[in-house]
Each structure stands twice: as structure tokens, then as C-alpha cells.
Amino acid sequence: LPRFDAERLKKIGTDIFVALGTPKRNAEIVADVLVKANLMGHESHGVAYFIRYSDRIRRGIIDPKAEPEIVQESSTTALIDGHWGFGQLTANKVMEVAIEKARTSHISAVGACHCNHTTRLGEYSMLAARRNMIGMLFANVPFHGNVQPYGAAAGLLGTNPLSVAVPTEKMDPFFFDFATSAVAERRVTLAAARGEKIPFGWIVDKNGNPTDDPTDLNPPNSTRDEDRGRLLTFGAAAEGQGHKGYCLSILVEILGGILNGSGSLVANDVRQSQNGLLAIAIDIGSFVPAETFKKTTDALFQRIRQTPVQPRFEHDHVLIPGELEWNTMGKRLKEGVEVSESTWREIVNVATELGLKVQSDI
């Protein structure tokens, strides 16, 4: 695959969003979040969204001029109205307000409504970790969910991800960021586009049977609902523990969709691309000195890394959550970001249509 410098990708994304009416500073933030997904190894959440968001702006789903606004607040809580602007701006604001409130009140919870697609939640939970806080972020995905409740034979729930980030002393910060479905839907569609198989346990086909064919999720030759497969909640295939991912999926639906009034899957007015958010920030120094906490966290991670590794494990040591992403980012900042030729051509086309002069060579 052709490789691109991250700054070059960021610039073209910024230029596209500015050309579509986005204030420069906001366009930079959104482009940065998307490029960072590629840098961290999550291309399913990366620069392909330059294209999709351009389309969503044109269709009125994303308002490129909207700024998120605090519409309700106390010393420890707030509600943010994203006014259907870029979800990245709303998610940033949610976590920044949560951090501000936790700084004076030790712990805070901030919700958001009218929020568009936010991509990688880890981007925002990490904002708290950089300020010596534990950051948690929950996002429901209420529109036409195709994740199957545990024991069900139909899709209903969204991929409902959550993320937590924790600061460290010398090691890379701990974070995770995952869908409560087996995987994010984009990983299945990406495999389908590449003609690859997927592991059993990610989806079932239209008849509820296990399958490793990613095209069973959204068959290319049909648009009928009854022909679609469903995503499983994570761990669903495992006997006696299969309900656990399902429990977390419902929790995220409640925190991200009901507690903040944003809209759960039972609401009538949820939109494609909608995420409802709840952020929690905990100021570590309110419990124990932050330095002690970070030293101990490092010691825990060192101890985990010293555990002997399984013979067939794909890495040479046990990984700390987030480690793979930090390593991938370091590598890709130097070596560049791989983007498929077709995605690059589409990005160039969008830019050219907008009258931008783009160096289109690969």
C-alpha cells in the first residue's frame, strides 16, 4: 500500500473541511483525530472519514459551523449540546469540561446530546490521563443497531464503545477503547472490502449461524433487512461468560443514551451518525498523591510485562493495553501511514471537486 506522511494527510483533511465551511481551528482538530486513528493502527476509524464526513456535511447531517455548548451544569456535572456539529469537537468539549470540574470537585460526569460520530474514544479519555486524571468515556450508537442481544436472533443494540485512560510515570499511558460488540462494524466492512475472512465469533449470518465471511453482515447483492447478519456482543460465543459483553453494551446504551437525555435506541428521533456521550473524570490526587499512583501503575505494568508469554502469542512479551497503539504511532510517524489507493483517489476527488489544488501523486 502507498504510504503518506501524517502531516500531509492532516493538511488535506483540514483543507477539505475548511472548504466545506468549517472554521480552520475546528477542521484541524477533526483531521488530527482521524489521522491519529491511522497512526495508531485503527484505519477503520481513520482518513476514510474525510470522504464520509464531506458527504454528511453535504447531506446536512454534520453542521460544519456548529460549536458545542454547555446547556446545563453544576459544580460536578454538565450537559453539552453538540448542535450536530462534528462529533470530535463535542467529545473534546465533554472531556475538557469534565477535567475542569474534576480539578476543583475531584470527580465529575459530563454528558452530551446532538453529537455526531466521534470515532476513536481513546483520543478523548487520554485528555484526562494527560492531566493526572482517570478518564472514562461511554458512547451509545442508537441508530439501527445490528448488534444481537445475548440469546437473541435479531440485531438491536449499537456497537456502544467505551474507553478508559490512566496516567503512568515513565511507561506509556494505559488506555483501552473498544466496542462492546465483538468488534467495531468498520472492521467487518473493511475485511469485506479487502476480500478477507474474519474470525468466527464476530458475526452471525442472516439465519443466526456462525460465519467467517464478512459479506454476510451486509450482503452486497441485497438491501433487505432480513438478508443482513448481525454482530455479536463481545465474548458472546463463550459458554457461561457470554452475557458479559452484553451487560456492558446495555450499560453504555443507558449512560450514553438515557442518562444524558441524548436518545437511546427506543427514541424516535435518533439519527444516523449519532453518538450519545458520558464522560467521567476522576482526579487522582484527591485520593492518593499522583506520583505514588503513577509509580505503582508503572510497577504493575512492569510486573505484567515480566509474565512469561504463551508459545504461540504473536508478540514477544505480554502487552499493556494501549502499548500496541503507542508503538504503531511511533513507527508510522517515522515511516508514514499506509492508505489504500482507492481511498486516496476518493480523497483526492473530494478535494478536487471542492476546488482545492492537491498534490495527488502517491
Added chain:
Amino acid sequence: LPRFDAERLKKIGTDIFVALGTPKRNAEIVADVLVKANLMGHESHGVAYFIRYSDRIRRGIIDPKAEPEIVQESSTTALIDGHWGFGQLTANKVMEVAIEKARTSHISAVGACHCNHTTRLGEYSMLAARRNMIGMLFANVPFHGNVQPYGAAAGLLGTNPLSVAVPTEKMDPFFFDFATSAVAERRVTLAAARGEKIPFGWIVDKNGNPTDDPTDLNPPNSTRDEDRGRLLTFGAAAEGQGHKGYCLSILVEILGGILNGSGSLVANDVRQSQNGLLAIAIDIGSFVPAETFKKTTDALFQRIRQTPVQPRFEHDHVLIPGELEWNTMGKRLKEGVEVSESTWREIVNVATELGLKVQSDI
């Protein structure tokens, strides 16, 4: 199996703990939590602990006279010292203080140290749900963990459970309460005691191989560490999603063991039976009217229950987390609680040794 009235079990547990020096009111609380585990279908966390706790009191692990105490607090946070009394009392206190603080400050986080084994966390998260709050509880288990980090070939982490409870309008409250290991260790030892097989995906044997033999975890004919198997984190066997339970296990270790200074697995002074706790309470009315929240939660659960069920699913409808427990409790309150003959004999023996007059008939 012989059946017993829940009140009869509660009385014998209370009498045993009182005879061992526990104030009556506290003994009642502990016995009630343990019997409720049986009522809800979790015998692995039930009345067998009458015997184990008696032993722990005699060995000085549990101080039957200790009362948990607030040792640090702000308007939104607190630290509780359990003084190595019954973990049930400390866990109750942690959640009660969290509820009190969330009532005035909207959200709170309360930690606990010097806390003994707490059994079912759902007991305490439900205290918040009964007061129109969302209750979360995290408990690390730092002593000699035998849960294998994802990709590792050795045990290290504890079973590190978490629980969340959410109030509803007319339906039973939502709660879940699960180990971040595939299952709680007691479910494996219980299967071993009963001579039953366990599903693959719960444990690996001493060589790291999948096994359905529960005695591979702690082989009865050896006490050597190198002969023991390990528990897996939940969902660990599932490709591409196997790290998720592991991420949550580490998070619980950090929240329950490091943030509150209670002691993580890298501390030198952690004890058998130790749990470190962190409770978070969120006052729903600080975000949306509690009535609206509860109505919408009911609607969500109704919608989930209407999803068609899988042909081979063991229930006739899709279950809401907690539903099975509430139903089991309703049934067992009427029909009695099954206790194995050997466990009952042991309980009667402990009581008799303490000079209690027990009706020992089954």
C-alpha cells in the same frame, strides 16, 4: 439436595458470627448478604462462607468487632478504612457514603482499604439503584492471583469483579456483577467438588492447554505452584476481541488497588481474603428527571425482551441483566434454598462447636 428456609439459614449464620464476637446487627448484615447469594442463584458466594469466615475469624484474618471508618473525605470523595472487619460491612459503608455524597454533589467516588472479602458486589451497587442512582463498584483481588494476562503463560491477576446497578420504573432493576476472569474461581472449585466438567474457555491447565476438567486449576494431589492451572480473563479465547476482558481486569486492579491506596498485586502486604474497593454513585436527577430516566429504561428493556430468541437459547425470551437473579430469588423465597448435605453438616458442626443449639434436621 435438601432445602432450607432462607430465614432459618440467616439465623444460624447470625448466631455463629455473634458467638464469635460479632455485634448482633453486623452479624445479621453479613448473614443476610451470604444467604441472598444463595437466594439469587450464586451458591458459590453463599452460606458456605459461614464456615470459611468462622475459620478466618479464628485465624485473625477477619476482626469480628471492627467497624469501617471514614479516614479522608471531601464533598465528593472519601476513603474508608475497613480495619479488617467483615468485607460486607465495609462494602455497605463505601456505597452508603457514596450515595450520601452523590445526593448533595451529584456524583461521588469512595474507596476502601483494609477490606476483607465482600462476596456479591451486586448487593452493594443495588443500594444506589434503590435511591434513584446509578451505582458502580470495582473490587480488586490482589492476593496470589491466578488469572492469566492476555497472551501470558502464567497466573498473575485476581478475578477482579465489577458491578453496576441501574433503577427502573416497573421492571426489576438492572444489575450485573461479574468477575473479569472468565468466571469466579469458586465456580470452578464448586464444579470440581461436584465432579462436573466445565466449558472450555474458563481455565487452562498447568501447561497452558485448554481443558474442561476443573481439577486442573488446583490439582488435589499437589500443592506445588507449577502444577496449578490458570483462569482466563473473560472472552480471552475469542480471536480479535480476546483482550477486552483483560483490559477490564487491569482497570479494576487500578481502581480497586492503586487509586485508593489499598494495595495492588505488586504491594508486599496484601492479604488472603483482601478486596480493595472503589464505588461510584451518580444521581440520575442531576441529569434528567429520574421518572423520565426510569420510564425510558423500562422501554429499552421491553424492546430488548421483544427481540426474537435464538432457537437453542435456554430461556423463552431474551433476558435483562439481573432478571435471572430476581426470578430465582422470588422462587427460592417460596420454595427454599438448596444446600448440599456436606455444607449443611459443616455449618451445623461449626455452630455446635460454638455451643449453639441447632436444629440439625434436614
